[in-house]
Ligand code: 6CS
């Protein structure tokens with residue numbers, strides 16, 4: 001007799017008929033207090049409270065030139081541009097994002113294994129980790145569009161099947177992130193509330209959502225409540241600076257109409273104790289270049 005696949009309990013229902021806010025049911029920092037790693041106890045406390053931790057110079061100016069040259073090489077490679085991993089800006093048709101850079105570029109493959117990065121991810125998630133998603137967001141000047149307010153976990157739960165909030169992103173600036181060229185904005189503390197969004201996930205949603213997200217975006221009322229309660233912090237910093245942020249932070253970024261690109265590399269680490277199951281609120285899985293299904297720990 002074949003047994004039905006074990007159905008994972010859905011702690012974070014979303015994309016139903018109505019929008020509903022519920023308290024987070026997971027820790028933010030999963031390692032034991034005092035666990036070894038590059039973050040101090042103070043920094044981890046700050047991450048637990050606000051949902052983010054900044055590192056002034058995670059990579060050196062010399063490193064930045066290497067990564068920026070690699071970004072330029074990828075963006076100017078016709079084969080990369082033609083690849084489904086590349087998402088273009090809706091208006092200018094310039095490259096907006098390239099996904100799975102840790103698989104198509106040795107330079108970025110090395111970055112995800114760099115102890116300055118990997119040891120921090122392991123310290124936050126308290127386990128071995130694998131890359132759920134990596135991408136470069138180019139955000140060129142003269143009109144690159146931003147990313148509307150959302151929780152990454154809401155999408156990664158609904159569409160990629162991540163069961164728990166045991167996932168962390170690091171955004172590393174490869175160009176100066178000014179207060180004018182479309183920097184990352186986070187609502188501090190918003191990660192402690194899960195906002196289940198209203199509205200079903202359309203089939204092949206990713207083909208649109210990576211340019212302009214609709215399914216999984218909060219209502220104006222919910223966003224107003226979050227912003228009134230938590231405020232909004234804009235992250236600026238020189239190339240090489242980094243922002244670690246919890247998967248459930250309410251975040252977004254504005255358009256970039258300045259001449260100065262805001263190019264960042266994003267790596268999403270997931271715990272090997274939280275591997276993807278079936279999507280919780282989508283008809284089909286997204287492609288593996290967006291939501292990995294290779295759970296081999298990064299060593
Ligand atoms: O859907 C996703 O996985 C992507 N979308 C956004 C707006 N942020 C996270 C991720 O890159």
Ligand code: FE
Nearest residue numbers: 147150151152
């Ligand atoms: Fe996001």
